[in-house]
Amino acid sequence: MSFGGVHALSGVSMAIEPGRIYGLIGPNGAGKSTAINAITGTIVPSAGRILWHGKDVSRWPQHRRARSGLARTFQNLALFHKLSVRENVACGAIHAHDDAGLRGAVDAALDAFGLAQVADEPVDVLSLGTRKRVEMARATVAKPRLLLLDEPAAGLTGSEIAEFSTRMRAFRDGGGAVLLVEHDMSLVMSLCEHLFVLDFGRLIAAGTPGEVRANPAVQAAYFGAGDDQLH
Known part of the structure; x- marks a missing residue:
């Protein structure tokens, strides 16, 4: 993965299995967000392949990857701030359910993330922690595999x-995989x-x-740093 001759990712290979929680760590600028962007289709890799259940999805558009079971949240919240909590969550399921199933799926996600009491509130009046729960509910409402x-x-x-942490373990126990x-x-x-572990765009440990x-x-x-920085 290169930008103007700079290698943001080089020779990185990761295998992710269902029902497990994985961490992707490294110093600032190591390439972590770039890796997520490449997996989800926000950016297209200049080399290499991204395999998803045996299929090369490296050139698939974002919406096709989402429909295949990939979901994400963002470092900077990407919510529709004038819409209600319910409407935001529904956006994550619009292609995964018919009209009859949409409301039930949204209600289940609202309950799972403790959002039922604020379902009709606009998200821009909520605390940061609650808005993050909205984004998590939206990401999981369509029951993604990763x-x-x-x-x-x-x-x-x-x-x-x-x-x-409790909610992510529940997602894992339901068969989903997490890359954090x-x-x-x-x-x-x-x-x-x-x-x-990434550093300067390379995988240095796993x-x-x-x-x-x-x-x-x-x-x-x-x-x-020594060991104390990694506790």
Whole structure:
């Protein structure tokens, strides 16, 4: 993946299995968001392939990938701020359900993320934590097979992060896979079962949280820090 001769990603290979939570970590500028953008079709890779259930989707448009079971959230919230919570969530299911099933799917997502009481409120009057729950509900309402999350815990309180972890484990237990990009290392180490580590666009480590924490290359990537930076 190159931009004007600069390699944002180079030689990165990741395999993701259903029913697991993965973390994608690395210093700022390592290529984490670029990887998510390539997987979901926001940008088109200049080389390599993206395989999804055995099919090369590297040139598929975003909407086709979404319909095939890929869903994401964004580092900067991408909600329709003048629409209600219910209307925002419904946008995530519009291609996955007929009219008869749409309301039921939306109601289920609202309940799952504790949003039923604010379903008719415009999202621009809600707190950051609640707006993030709206985005999560929208991303999961169509029951995707892979959920890609770009810094979902940023700005959340400790209790909100705990609730987020519970919901992600429930999504995993239902057979879904999660790829989490996050700078909160305590969250990553407690929630993820397998980690990929990027630095300068290259994959420098992969393994369990314990294996990654002990990896000298990973410690060096985090500003030459020791093990304490990865707890």
